[in-house]
Amino acid sequence: MTEINTDKLAEAFVSALAIDAAEVTDELAYSQHPKWDSTAHMVLVAEIEAAFDIMLDTDDIIDMSSFAKAKEIVAKY
């Protein structure tokens, strides 16, 4: 697993979910934050793909249910 630029990933979350940077912690989770719904999730996928120049697989899009999980997933690519 490669190390990823966590700041860049956090920026993608801030932009896609329209939240404050302080809210981006490992505990930030899909549907537990009012702004991380299905629409925001789709924007988030696009932001992450553009930031890291990757294309996520469907299973990873489904599994990406928290910021902590997103770090693991992006590190695989």
Place this chain on the structure above:
Amino acid sequence: MRKVLTGYAIELIPVTRENFQLLREWRNQDDIRAQMGDTALISAEQHQAWFDKIEHSQQQLHYIIQYKQQLIGSINVRSSDGLNLTECKLAEVGLYIATPEYRNNMLAFAPSLLLNDYLFEQLQIIELKSKVRSSNSAALKYNQALGYQLTPIADDNEFIEISLTADNYKKATQMVKRLLSRNRSN
């Protein structure tokens, strides 16, 4: 008509004599029962009688949702105009995700996408219509994301009518369909 449907990372497996008991377990879970029109517990006898009635019905189809070899919930469709599903124009879809981790997840869209594609494209159904508890904001939001329009029901504050045409469905689901139709990693 009773065949496995595959797509969007899942399979919809028809309910059969071999697997139908699982539906009673799920349906009687407190969290699922609370969102049903009839919230009463289902007895083994009632469940058997229900299965005997729907097993060969041409007016309803019931599926179990499978993701990565795990059975995670159920989806069904019933004709609403008294005709067989192959001829009907108006139908009602019902869904529940029994596995909590997939309830608030993109995966929850997959069974609706797979079944709705089949209903609109193969069976040529014109409109899907059903009722959702007004208090179930997650379900209302979910259905709106699929393109459903919400209509309050006169003299009924407990439920809201939701309806979906093929056009509205197609417009609302282009992005989510693309995301759930990519390569699989595991």
